[in-house]
Amino acid sequence: MSKGVWIAIGVVVVLALVLISGYNSLVGLNENVDGKWSQIENQLQRRADLIPNLVNTVKGYAAHEQEIFTQLADARAKMAGAASVAEAAQADQAMNSALSRLLAVVENYPTLKADANFRQLQDELAGTENRLATARKDYNDAVQSYNATIKRFPTNIYAGIFGFKDREYFRAEEEAKTVPNVDFSK
Numbered sequence: 001m002s003k004g005v006w007i008a009i010g011v012v013v014v015l016a017l018v019l020i021s022g023y024n025s026l027v028g029l030n031e032n033v034d035g036k037w038s039q040i041e042n043q044l045q046r047r048a049d050l051i052p053n054l055v056n057t058v059k060g061y062a063a064h065e066q067e068i069f070t071q072l073a074d075a076r077a078k079m080a081g082a083a084s085v086a087e088a089a090q091a092d093q094a095m096n097s098a099l100s101r102l103l104a105v106v107e108n109y110p111t112l113k114a115d116a117n118f119r120q121l122q123d124e125l126a127g128t129e130n131r132l133a134t135a136r137k138d139y140n141d142a143v144q145s146y147n148a149t150i151k152r153f154p155t156n157i158y159a160g161i162f163g164f165k166d167r168e169y170f171r172a173e174e175e176a177k178t179v180p181n182v183d184f185s186k
Contacts, residue, residue: 018154019158022154022155022158023158023162025149025155026146026149026150026155026158026159026162026164029142029145029146029149030146030164030167032142032145032146033139033142033143033146033167035142036135036138036139036141036142036143037085037139039135039138039139040088040132040135040136040139040170041088042135043128043131043132043135044079044088044092044132046128046131047095047125047128047129047132048076048079048080048095050121050124050125050128051072051076051095051099051125053121054102054121054122054125055069055072055102057121068098068101068102068105071094071097071098071101072095072098072099072102074094074098075091075094075095075097075098076095078090078091078094078095079091079092079094079095084168085168085169085170086168086171088170089170089171089172093172099125103122136170139170140169140170143167143168143169143170144169146167147166147167150164150165150166
């Protein structure tokens with residue numbers, strides 16, 4: 001074989017190796033995004049599991065606050081039925097809003113605030129909210145890295161060939177940007 005054929009074969013092999021390496025890198029980044037999303041779902045599930053216990057504790061003290069319990073149940077159902085990042089963000093906002101109202105009701109019941117079971121549940125919920133915030137940040141960081149990679153040249157060429165698409169960021173709803181009005185004067 002001539003020298004030109006060997007050079008052509010060498011170029012094809014190098015291009016194939018670059019393509020394979022790039023594809024594997026995109027698969028790894030995509031799986032990282034999926035893993036970070038599952039951590040958000042994990043923390044959302046943990047929160048959803050804690051809420052019935054918290055609600056039952058509060059119900060014993062505040063039986064007439066039925067509207068808040070209904071809102072929490074509805075928010076929990078939305079969270080369980082979320083099929084996309086945007087739906088999960090909306091459900092998360094509904095849950096945060098309902099929890100804020102529940103904790104405002106708690107302020108009207110000093111004996112409830114002193115209840116050890118309630119305090120433990122409230123602490124677990126606060127810890128879950130912190131883990132959830134961290135999981136959201138980690139997910140968005142992974143999405144940023146993935147999205148940036150599939151947009152860079154030459155990766156954008158084979159990302160398009162293999163069907164890698166932008167991933168959606170976890171974004172807060174507009175209502176979350178409004179500072180809640182908390183009034184303890186009642």
